[in-house]
Amino acid sequence: MSKLTVTAKGQVTFRKDLLQHLGVGPGEKLEVHKLPDGRLEVQAARPTGDISEVFGMLKSKTSVALSIEEINEVAAQGWAGKR
Structure with missing residues (x-):
């Protein structure tokens, strides 16, 4: 069994193991x-x-329609590390 503390604002914090269980x-x-x-x-x-x-x-x-050539160009630039 776990015990939780209520703060002055009326809030309760659940421990990580309880959140993982849920x-x-x-x-x-x-x-x-x-x-x-x-x-x-x-x-x-x-x-x-x-x-x-x-x-x-x-x-x-x-959305913008690109031609296959434009797609290949963008892919090549991304592959080369250019952005």
């Missing part, structure tokens, strides 16, 4: 459920979105 990292969210008798249940919040939402991230509003 499978969460920096920036991820936790779900907390209130149970009877003053108990809490904590679990990793899982994404609830649909897979189709990912495809919207792939769209570029400023």
Whole structure:
């Protein structure tokens, strides 16, 4: 069992081993459920979105069509360490 300390601001910090046990990292969210008798249940919040939402991230509003020659030129410059 682990003991956590509540700060003056009412915040609690979970130790790294507890976060690893939950499978969460920096920036991820936790779900907390209130149970009877003053108990809490904590679990990793899982994404609830649909897979189709990912495809919207792939769209570029400023996409530019390049010819195969232009693609080869850009690739050659990148390979040569020029940017």
